[in-house]
Amino acid sequence: MARGFRQKIPQKNTENSGFGNSASGRFINKDGLPNVQRKGVNVFNRLSWYHTMLNLSTFRFLTYLVVAYILINIVFAMIYYLIGVEHLTGIDKSDPLNEFIDVFFFSSQTFTTVGYGRIAPVGFTASLVATFEAFLGLLTFAIATGLFYGRFSRPRAYLKFSDITVIAPFQDTTALMFRLAPYKNNALTDAEVILSTAIEVIEDGVAKNNFYRLDTQLGKINTLALNWTVVHKIDENSPFYGFSEDDFKNINIEIIVHVRAFDEVFSNTVVQRSSYVSREIIYGAKFTKMYYPSKENLTTVLDLDKINEYEKVDLPILVEEQL
Amino acid sequence: MARGFRQKIPQKNTENSGFGNSASGRFINKDGLPNVQRKGVNVFNRLSWYHTMLNLSTFRFLTYLVVAYILINIVFAMIYYLIGVEHLTGIDKSDPLNEFIDVFFFSSQTFTTVGYGRIAPVGFTASLVATFEAFLGLLTFAIATGLFYGRFSRPRAYLKFSDITVIAPFQDTTALMFRLAPYKNNALTDAEVILSTAIEVIEDGVAKNNFYRLDTQLGKINTLALNWTVVHKIDENSPFYGFSEDDFKNINIEIIVHVRAFDEVFSNTVVQRSSYVSREIIYGAKFTKMYYPSKENLTTVLDLDKINEYEKVDLPILVEEQL
Amino acid sequence: MARGFRQKIPQKNTENSGFGNSASGRFINKDGLPNVQRKGVNVFNRLSWYHTMLNLSTFRFLTYLVVAYILINIVFAMIYYLIGVEHLTGIDKSDPLNEFIDVFFFSSQTFTTVGYGRIAPVGFTASLVATFEAFLGLLTFAIATGLFYGRFSRPRAYLKFSDITVIAPFQDTTALMFRLAPYKNNALTDAEVILSTAIEVIEDGVAKNNFYRLDTQLGKINTLALNWTVVHKIDENSPFYGFSEDDFKNINIEIIVHVRAFDEVFSNTVVQRSSYVSREIIYGAKFTKMYYPSKENLTTVLDLDKINEYEKVDLPILVEEQL
Amino acid sequence: MARGFRQKIPQKNTENSGFGNSASGRFINKDGLPNVQRKGVNVFNRLSWYHTMLNLSTFRFLTYLVVAYILINIVFAMIYYLIGVEHLTGIDKSDPLNEFIDVFFFSSQTFTTVGYGRIAPVGFTASLVATFEAFLGLLTFAIATGLFYGRFSRPRAYLKFSDITVIAPFQDTTALMFRLAPYKNNALTDAEVILSTAIEVIEDGVAKNNFYRLDTQLGKINTLALNWTVVHKIDENSPFYGFSEDDFKNINIEIIVHVRAFDEVFSNTVVQRSSYVSREIIYGAKFTKMYYPSKENLTTVLDLDKINEYEKVDLPILVEEQL
Known part of the structure; x- marks a missing residue:
């Protein structure tokens, strides 16, 4: 492949990305997390269980809670069973299975501190284990309380990117544009976008990445209530200056997006990142409008389903001429 | 209507408001939230239930909790009833209604983990459901704990605007003025106000909005303890330069206010927004003083009920002359 | 009193304090809160109960909790008593007092969800009230959990001022100096001090306050681990330039101190304010050192009891000469 | 020891470190906390118990909780025992030890609000103590909930330093380099490093410390996903300019590192500090690469075990020549 465009790309990095020039694959995944895998260091030290718990989906989080609850009760049921059901009152001693079922329920009634008392400990050992189990139960729910709060109070931007x-x-030239919109009932202010790009170049037969900061038109916005179309003008200062449609297709490009805003309910700065790679760039297109006045003209309606709608347009011939 | 004033308005936007030029109705509601309606995207994805829960009034929030509590208990009561009251001890079996009432109370005693034990599960299925209900109860109260904390620890400015x-x-000219004061026992420091305006102009028969940043005199203040009168001087740099009383009445104007401050109890930045539209502008008036020394001269008294008090004054003739 | 010094004071305020020129008494109390009293607005709207709860001393906070607990149980005990003790099992019916005592304990066992079951509700009304009380109990402890967390997680600077x-x-001249030190095992970084002053002047027989920002030597510090002596050099730029010992005594001066720092455990900015008035200024003195190496020279010892220790010194004659 | 290097060191501090010139021992411990000991002030006032609880290891924290739980129950067991076991139902009165064991378990069942009811209070005094104990139990678990949440939601950088x-x-010269990497599954952005140094000099026979800010190449980084090698170039502006290998060994040097970054899960600024002293400086060495592409070239692998790997290299002769 004749990479004739290569001399167009400024050789100097203008951006300290934090990624090495020779890092591999996409840098930032679509969900905003860096595409890096860690090894070395014990796996337990390498995972922040709090970060892990907060990043789980709601379904998986609840499933883990239920499974943990059942397992804990099975373990305690086995302990009570080994101690002997004669140290518990009200056990159905008709057969071993019923005995086990009853100690299991006794365990759950202790762990949740519901303690009906139909089954209750009488001996020293069983009472001691129950004492410990009730304590463990309360601590477990203390932790669960913290996790629930941590999960739903975690400041998030709730931005939808095109x-x-x-x-x-x-x-008089072209621009790279994408758009984003808040899709939840949160109120973001003082939004700011930082745009950078990684362009793969071949030097002496070795692929390496150059990083550039991309200028944006209106990089800050007061109230992020409607959609925001971020615009990077492709002029002499842009690393994409002089790129043809083929260039955008054939060169490995990654556009890294970093949005910061202030959420008034969380009273906190929220951050969301995303990235676009070459195959997600449409050459010669413009977005169609995604908001319109309401019927009574009293409010503005933002149609989030239209965020990806665009129409093909011809680009000014300028780009080709300058090559 | 002869909009002779239109040429007075600078044509260039000086503010990136985040609202489109053709958005409709008031931009920022009086309570500070943007006047935008979202559609598209599933409604559950479009609502942040945490933001919703935090924005509810205390009365509605508590009502929701009580209703949820009653509904959950009715659902579980029905389940226990279907399983059969013979799997619970101590049920009053005189008639079906009494049976249902007793399983309802059994459910509530399980859900809250009060577990008196007068009614207690004996069979496998009833015990299993109770095991799950107690667990659900604890998780529910874990969530409620988080919501309560989220609600009352949410940093808010508690500012009253005129x-x-x-x-x-x-x-030697005029100024647009409004005032604000902290009305609770919070201590705000490093307060800052950002003022902008949207002015509707008719271009080629189509109404569109121009946005301008408004300069303020003393836009920052150290300690927000008394009232703060925000002053926008109407001189050559103001988009309102040369506006007559009629202009203020007839042109669609919206003044958008954004206040940030640091609250020392929350140790957090708090933000409050509001807006004023044309009908909320009083031409030729000045605010009267709303604080005075205490009797013993030891402290300053701020009378919050006076925040809207003003007296009519004549404006310097200058404004009209310049037209 | 011949206030011959007055012409020395620059007439122009250099500081937007947030206090009116004619506010009365001390501006900032020693504890850092502004000396302002609010009236108007309903008292419940004027108090943020969360701010109030967080500002209570530990002793008063716990006392309020205990008193609330007892009152709630007395109220519910009265309700159960009115419903009739025959709707509760296990009541000691020997006399009305014993009955009341037993329903009181039943109430507390329900409110805390301990629910021994020795006393348990049997009728519909009593069960319903108990259902509601257990729910209320859990919500109350949910709120208490939030308050406890809010109280001890509240970021505070823990600074001791001289x-x-x-x-x-x-x-070659003089300086106004005070010092501060962190007195707890917290680690503060990026500390910054902002110093301003209010000086009362008599204009046309009316006392008013002028506000000035005071420059500091080294107004920022990396690690606030030892004591920090804040120094305001009294040179031509200082509003105190040319003040004699009598001036410092006779003029109403207030030095307002505002310290910000970053606490690494709270991971939050913490703020502490204080103020000094005329009678707290010692003319002609310097602080003595309050830290020294440990015996083994391995660490530095900071003696917090010495924070107010100073020795009298003669000031350079320069100050008087310039008058 | 001929400290011939001393004249090389610039005499003027360029850094306001917050440490006195005559402070002793290491300034910042390896864990980032300042090496300062406080005395004076009552010990209870000097400790922030919340900071203490958050800084405990998980094991010690849990041990403290369990020990506190056992002690509280022993205290209450003694109280119930003194009141008399006849005020509790269901006590095994075979001998005093069994009695004590049973009141201990009654206490734990009350404190955790499990309240089976097999043992239940009947008299006034025992009931009153139980009322108070259940209340205390709930408050204790409210505090524990806050502590758990405070511990795991505490924003931390999770950085591993070489x-x-x-x-x-x-x-064309040399540089001082160390490196750091995030070792957990957290995502840090906008990382920034601030580097300073303390160099001990002998003036008039007395050791004192001079502090300097050290310039860094690329002191900010967008995404802290891979390792970050912090580079301080040793040129004319560096206080280490002209230092020989012996100088680095013999002079007491401390490099103080302060890293700030934004964590997207905590949505908060996180800070981590560390320090290097003379014996931790390797003269003439460079770090080896610690990341490489994955097999399929789809991601980058960061090997945290290699963070301390370096190889010896010759330094340019320049340094010696200039002496």
């Missing part, structure tokens, strides 16, 4: 970025006409 | 803004004499 | 500020020799 | 810092060739 799946694609377009190269559209802009002023 | 309902109206006045056009008052200021130095 | 009770006095001194006018000490500094370089 | 144990050593190297003096490596860099451009």
